[in-house]
Amino acid sequence: MAQYDYLIVGAGLYGAVFAREAKKAGKSCLVIDKRDHIAGNIYTKEVEGIQVHEYGAHIFHTSNKEIWDYVNQFAEFNQYINSPVAVYKDELYNLPFNMNTFSKMWNIRTPQEAREKIAEQIAELNITNPQNLEEQALSLAGKDVYEKLVKGYTEKQWGRDCKELPAFIIKRLPLRFTYDNNYFNDRYQGIPIGGYTAMVEKLLEGIEVRLEVDYFSDKAGFDAMAETVVYTGQIDKYFDYSLGVLEYRMVRFETETLDCENYQGNAVVNYTEREVPYTRIIEHKHFEFGKQPKTVISREYPSEWSKGEEPYYPINDEKNSKLYAEYAKLAAGEKNVIFGGRLGEYKYYDMDKVIESALKKAREVL
Numbered sequence: 001m002a003q004y005d006y007l008i009v010g011a012g013l014y015g016a017v018f019a020r021e022a023k024k025a026g027k028s029c030l031v032i033d034k035r036d037h038i039a040g041n042i043y044t045k046e047v048e049g050i051q052v053h054e055y056g057a058h059i060f061h062t063s064n065k066e067i068w069d070y071v072n073q074f075a076e077f078n079q080y081i082n083s084p085v086a087v088y089k090d091e092l093y094n095l096p097f098n099m100n101t102f103s104k105m106w107n108i109r110t111p112q113e114a115r116e117k118i119a120e121q122i123a124e125l126n127i128t129n130p131q132n133l134e135e136q137a138l139s140l141a142g143k144d145v146y147e148k149l150v151k152g153y154t155e156k157q158w159g160r161d162c163k164e165l166p167a168f169i170i171k172r173l174p175l176r177f178t179y180d181n182n183y184f185n186d187r188y189q190g191i192p193i194g195g196y197t198a199m200v201e202k203l204l205e206g207i208e209v210r211l212e213v214d215y216f217s218d219k220a221g222f223d224a225m226a227e228t229v230v231y232t233g234q235i236d237k238y239f240d241y242s243l244g245v246l247e248y249r250m251v252r253f254e255t256e257t258l259d260c261e262n263y264q265g266n267a268v269v270n271y272t273e274r275e276v277p278y279t280r281i282i283e284h285k286h287f288e289f290g291k292q293p294k295t296v297i298s299r300e301y302p303s304e305w306s307k308g309e310e311p312y313y314p315i316n317d318e319k320n321s322k323l324y325a326e327y328a329k330l331a332a333g334e335k336n337v338i339f340g341g342r343l344g345e346y347k348y349y350d351m352d353k354v355i356e357s358a359l360k361k362a363r364e365v366l
Contacts, residue, residue, distance in 0.1 A: 002227045004028045009215045009222075010232030012040020013351060014341035014358045016203040018230050021362035023207055030225065031204065032213040037197070038204060040232075041312070042351065044195030048257055048294045050285045051195035056251055056300060056312075057268060057282050058196060061186040062352035068188040070355060075199035077190030080287055083181035084268040084280075088148045095270065096183050097145055098176040105144055111177035118142045118175065133165035140173045152274035157302050158249065166317055191287050228365075232341035234311060235327045241307075243326050246346055248311035254278075255298040263295050277301060314346045338365065 005027035008015045041055040084095040094100035102114040121142025130136035192199045236246045267286035278299040324346040
């Protein structure tokens with residue numbers, strides 16, 4: 001006899017939200033995770049009184065009031081607004097691309113001047129049918145924005161020349177003709193005061209959680225423990241890579257504590273030159289307006305992923321999307337197994353979309 005209604009594989013955001021909803025509906029749940037902590041990639045750890053985003057910066061933003069109200073049950077959010085800065089050689093630019101960016105780049109002041117400058121550069125290039133990411137970006141933003149702020153950063157991110165990347169990766173480039181450095185357009189934004197781990201702890205309150213437990217060490221045994229499995233790991237791994245391996249990009253972090261109060265004056269600083277090996281430096285204290293005497297920074301180095309390593313970004317190109325569609329067919333045939341989250345659905349999800357997806361699935365089945 002099954003001991004639990006649900007076995008939830010993965011204590012990240014999808015698993016935690018689903019477990020919460022199942023418990024609320026009177027169901028019994030066991031959550032397992034191979035890591036030694038909950039919260040998946042949104043895990044935050046306190047260092048020198050600073051909440052450090054161990055797996056890269058996570059900034060909550062949504063325009064969905066229902067999702068905003070939902071997360072606010074489990075955490076109080078601060079008013080952090082993401083306003084990154086980009087460094088190109090010895091030049092400093094505001095992101096997203098806005099009037100502050102264009103003003104610095106071309107010594108202009110008005111939206112009309114900026115539009116004319118971009119239109120002039122696009123016309124000179126005469127790209128009518130972009131064949132790759134480079135041509136696509138040039139046809140959207142012109143030469144200066146592309147070469148200083150897009151090219152190097154994108155090549156580091158993907159580990160490939162922009163000419164080798166498909167055009168669809170950059171469907172549009174957000175060019176703003178206002179002096180507004182707010183990266184996201186979403187109505188609701190912020191970071192949980194005290195970090196994401198505390199928020200996920202609240203979601204999992206009263207639910208049995210076992211850490212450092214590998215589902216695949218005894219898959220049949222774990223499956224027998226519950227009526228239904230909610231699986232949030234890699235979908236191809238679930239099927240033992242029988243159709244082939246889905247590809248990801250991964251990120252390596254170099255984190256250090258510095259004996260100074262303020263290292264870079266901003267939470268996120270991007271380095272857009274190809275020659276600088278990291279894509280950005282995160283200074284964690286600025287996510288919570290920290291005044292601690294020390295600071296913690298993380299340099300991010302994107303790299304190729306290989307089987308057995310921590311996957312970060314799905315590579316949703318044509319080849320991988322095709323392979324995922326085949327795995328999705330296998331998944332649809334699995335009785336009493338729900339596949340969810342970024343790895344289970346091989347999809348780059350923002351946090352609000354992960355929660356939305358978990359709530360939708362929970363409502364469907366509970």
